[in-house]
Amino acid sequence: MAKAGKVRTRKRGKTWSYIFEAGQVNGKRKVVEKGGFATEKDAYTAGVEKYNDFLHGNIGITSESITLKDFMTNWLNEVVALNVKATTMQTYKSNFENQIVPSLGGLKVQEITPVILDKWVRELQKKGLSYSSIAAAHALIHHALDYAVHPSRLITSNPVVYVKVPKNAPKNIIKRTIITPTRFKTLLEKYPFGTPFYIPFLLLYHTGMRLGEVLSLSWNDIDFEKKQISPRGQIVYLKRRGYCFTSLKTESSNRYIIVDEYLLGELQRWREYQSEYEHRKDGYIYVYCKSDGTIQKQSKNFPITSAKRIPLVCTNSAGSFIVKTNLIKALREAGLNAHSFRHTHATQLIENGATAKAVASRLGHSNVLITQNLYTHNTLKLQEEAAAIFTKILQTNG
Numbered sequence: 001m002a003k004a005g006k007v008r009t010r011k012r013g014k015t016w017s018y019i020f021e022a023g024q025v026n027g028k029r030k031v032v033e034k035g036g037f038a039t040e041k042d043a044y045t046a047g048v049e050k051y052n053d054f055l056h057g058n059i060g061i062t063s064e065s066i067t068l069k070d071f072m073t074n075w076l077n078e079v080v081a082l083n084v085k086a087t088t089m090q091t092y093k094s095n096f097e098n099q100i101v102p103s104l105g106g107l108k109v110q111e112i113t114p115v116i117l118d119k120w121v122r123e124l125q126k127k128g129l130s131y132s133s134i135a136a137a138h139a140l141i142h143h144a145l146d147y148a149v150h151p152s153r154l155i156t157s158n159p160v161v162y163v164k165v166p167k168n169a170p171k172n173i174i175k176r177t178i179i180t181p182t183r184f185k186t187l188l189e190k191y192p193f194g195t196p197f198y199i200p201f202l203l204l205y206h207t208g209m210r211l212g213e214v215l216s217l218s219w220n221d222i223d224f225e226k227k228q229i230s231p232r233g234q235i236v237y238l239k240r241r242g243y244c245f246t247s248l249k250t251e252s253s254n255r256y257i258i259v260d261e262y263l264l265g266e267l268q269r270w271r272e273y274q275s276e277y278e279h280r281k282d283g284y285i286y287v288y289c290k291s292d293g294t295i296q297k298q299s300k301n302f303p304i305t306s307a308k309r310i311p312l313v314c315t316n317s318a319g320s321f322i323v324k325t326n327l328i329k330a331l332r333e334a335g336l337n338a339h340s341f342r343h344t345h346a347t348q349l350i351e352n353g354a355t356a357k358a359v360a361s362r363l364g365h366s367n368v369l370i371t372q373n374l375y376t377h378n379t380l381k382l383q384e385e386a387a388a389i390f391t392k393i394l395q396t397n398g
Helices: 040-055 068-078 086-104 114-126 131-149 181-190 198-207 211-215 261-280 324-333 338-351 356-363 368-375 380-397
Strands: 002-004 007-012 015-025 028-037 234-238 242-246 285-289 295-299
Touching: 007 040, 015 040, 028 040, 068 086, 068 131, 086 114, 086 131, 086 234, 086 242, 114 131, 181 198, 198 211, 198 261, 198 338, 211 234, 211 324, 242 295, 324 338, 338 356, 356 368
Parallel strands: none
Antiparallel strands: 002 007, 007 015, 015 028, 234 242, 285 295
């Protein structure tokens, strides 16, 4: 193998290939390689040309007269995809297709003005989108048009700079509901022990974990002696791949959660219940993780040797994993959403004296300010305590 600068060449059979590194995907190096060249010189020359294209932002654009839809499609696939997780990429594409393309996709990049963009964000507001949803779409097109300025040199300045997200857009479309003990008891009466949703609901209520974390939890993630749960991933649905195991949302999501005796007891009871079904049911399902993270299900009678079996905690009685959308539907019927559990858990901890830092660590928030902004200023109990303290101050001074 020859090496010169950033481009390498190597012979494969009777032909030559060029190779160079082009960023990272999910923390792994992405390598560009193309073969079929008759000589090493041909391979190297083509490699240098391709590397220079990559280095200077050439993302397949051959004309300056390009629509925003085509430009952003190329930018997302050739630039953004190199440096983000598949789940993040899916979110970006959904945002692009649903919020940007309908109003702006057919315009040439050079035709987009601050006036057009201002009208666009206000249209999103009229549709009922929340402030955060509009801000996400705004940020996405902002980054894309930054790239159109440099290195693509399609426009001289970014028009998004002059457009702000409407401050009066609703800040919170999803209602945050506190699940009272009575309401939680009613929920478990509808989904008692032995039904697929009992253990997921219990884990959500007792730990404040994210729904994806709960559904991907394996028995290897639970230490009964130390009374700890350590979430290590999530289950997500990706287009064209189906259900997959992926890494946690953020680095701070790698944590351990000390749990109570009641939850541990119910988990132990459920493990014994699973084991009994596994030995009794002939077609019991094993869940596997393939090398690319894709989930594969298979009867225990026909084990898969090429994939890793994941002994999931949250399964139905047949051993299969819980489908997130089914669980969300059950919560909607009860007037709740998955975040209701997380909100309830954090609020109860804050109201009973836990520090914002401790709660942030337990929830896996990347910044303690997130916890403070969400939970330390807007609970009735905290307001009553503050009022009582101020009353004492007045009495002391009086």
